Amino acid sequence: MNVIPLTPLDLSLCAFLVILLAASSARLKLGIHKQLIVSAFRCTIQLLLVGLVLEFLFASQEFIWLAIMATIMLLVAGHAVCARQQRPLRGWWMYGIGTLSMCISSFTVTCFALQIIINTSPWYTPQYAIPLLGMLLGNTMNGIAISIDRLTQSAWQQRTVIEQRLALGQTRSVALSSITKDSMRSGMIPIINSMATTGIVSLPGMMTGQILGGSLPMDAVKYQILILFLIAAGTGFGVIAAVQLTGRRLFDERQRLRLDRYK
Amino acid sequence: MTLLKIDNLQYLDFPVLNLELNAGETISISGPSGIGKSLLLRAIADLDPHSGHIFLNDVESGSIPPEQWRLNVGFLPAESQWWEDVVADHFPLNVASDQTFSSWLDSLQLQKTILNSQTSRLSSGERQRLALIRLLNNRPKVLLLDEPTASLDSTNTKHVETIIAEYIRSTHGSAIWVSHDIDQAERVASRHFRFEGKALVSFLTQEGK
Numbered sequence: 001m002n003v004i005p006l007t008p009l010d011l012s013l014c015a016f017l018v019i020l021l022a023a024s025s026a027r028l029k030l031g032i033h034k035q036l037i038v039s040a041f042r043c044t045i046q047l048l049l050v051g052l053v054l055e056f057l058f059a060s061q062e063f064i065w066l067a068i069m070a071t072i073m074l075l076v077a078g079h080a081v082c083a084r085q086q087r088p089l090r091g092w093w094m095y096g097i098g099t100l101s102m103c104i105s106s107f108t109v110t111c112f113a114l115q116i117i118i119n120t121s122p123w124y125t126p127q128y129a130i131p132l133l134g135m136l137l138g139n140t141m142n143g144i145a146i147s148i149d150r151l152t153q154s155a156w157q158q159r160t161v162i163e164q165r166l167a168l169g170q171t172r173s174v175a176l177s178s179i180t181k182d183s184m185r186s187g188m189i190p191i192i193n194s195m196a197t198t199g200i201v202s203l204p205g206m207m208t209g210q211i212l213g214g215s216l217p218m219d220a221v222k223y224q225i226l227i228l229f230l231i232a233a234g235t236g237f238g239v240i241a242a243v244q245l246t247g248r249r250l251f252d253e254r255q256r257l258r259l260d261r262y263k
Numbered sequence: 264m265t266l267l268k269i270d271n272l273q274y275l276d277f278p279v280l281n282l283e284l285n286a287g288e289t290i291s292i293s294g295p296s297g298i299g300k301s302l303l304l305r306a307i308a309d310l311d312p313h314s315g316h317i318f319l320n321d322v323e324s325g326s327i328p329p330e331q332w333r334l335n336v337g338f339l340p341a342e343s344q345w346w347e348d349v350v351a352d353h354f355p356l357n358v359a360s361d362q363t364f365s366s367w368l369d370s371l372q373l374q375k376t377i378l379n380s381q382t383s384r385l386s387s388g389e390r391q392r393l394a395l396i397r398l399l400n401n402r403p404k405v406l407l408l409d410e411p412t413a414s415l416d417s418t419n420t421k422h423v424e425t426i427i428a429e430y431i432r433s434t435h436g437s438a439i440w441v442s443h444d445i446d447q448a449e450r451v452a453s454r455h456f457r458f459e460g461k462a463l464v465s466f467l468t469q470e471g472k
């Protein structure tokens with residue numbers, strides 16, 4: 001069974017709903033109708049562009065193009081992590097730590113899934129590689145952004161406690177341990193919750209898409225389970241790496257708390 | 264015999280500082296608050312970046328792990344911090360059966376049951392006394408005391424002075440005692456310093472000690 005293709009007219013009808021909503025918002029003076037229209041335009045243009053890119057990628061099947069696409073996705077995700085920090089590190093450190101942690105977690109997990117589990121041939125088949133990587137990066141990015149933000153904020157708030165613990169002869173990692181654990185937890189809780197409620201509260205987007213695309217529900221379910229496990233692993237390891245790297249950067253070589261390295 | 268030697272210490276915008284402390288000796292640093300007394304103690308405890316060298320028994324601070332240095336050069340901040348819910352969790356297990364520890368509690372008029380109380384319920388005076396015991400329990404060789412009796416009544420102030428003097432005597436240690444109270448400085452220390460501008464200078468008290 002093939003998916004029923006949508007015509008431009010179909011999409012225009014749908015866009016009419018958004019325009020209707022914008023008109024209502026304007027009448028209610030919510031002050032968001034402009035934003036709504038701009039976002040709708042952005043969404044259309046960005047998705048059409050990515051559609052073109054993907055068609056090109058799928059047609060060429062060249063590894064180099066896939067690698068370039070993956071790198072761009074990673075760098076944009078790194079930027080998004082930085083943008084969400086209330087107290088980012090000075091210089092390129094935050095960007096470096098965020099990108100590195102996502103790189104080791106998302107890329108490793110994606111490669112593992114492609115080569116060992118799904119076993120596509122060649123292993124970098126873009127139809128599998130890009131959607132997998134996209135979903136992993138999106139989720140790891142959230143987890144890492146939340147946990148680093150929590151870490152730096154708590155360190156800031158509890159700096160006198162950390163210094164008291166250092167003054168009593170505790171090592172850097174002991175003095176920061178409760179904050180570290182707390183931050184790691186906060187980065188992992190979203191994925192744990194979404195695994196616990198998936199299928200009951202909402203049908204996951206990927207599964208819905210696959211069913212709409214004509215897959216058997218059970219096939220779609222299996223892929224969804226795979227994805228959730230990959231996301232859990234990717235997010236978890238990414239968060240652990242990011243929190244440890246950032247925690248290290250809070251101190252200098254003599255284990256002094258150096259909050260002056262943050263803005 | 265020199266226990267702590269501060270050699271060309273320089274931090275923030277303070278001038279270069281040299282100081283030597285003998286074993287068994289306590290010195291005082293007085294002066295109004297906000298002049299940089301605490302910053303000096305923090306630099307000696309290696310909690311703030313600085314240049315120059317500090318030696319404890321001829322061992323340079325940078326040559327041993329920082330946590331080792333801070334165990335030996337114990338800094339008591341003016342305001343103590345407590346991060347666990349219960350007091351006892353800030354001390355080693357079984358500390359209550361330690362004789363010296365118990366005698367410190369007794370001398371500072373604290374009951375052993377205070378170990379089981381919530382840290383958030385301690386009075387400022389209890390916190391200050393417990394913080395001193397927590398520090399002494401690490402058996403530091405040098406004490407850096409930042410107004411250790413600021414929130415204590417006169418009786419407990421005397422008890423704290425006695426305990427610290429006894430500790431310095433029995434361990435052949437030494438102490439830098441920051442106090443804004445010149446009378447206290449005279450009671451506890453044999454040499455006296457104060458900040459004049461940003462410079463630490465030695466001075467004689469009225470008694471001419």
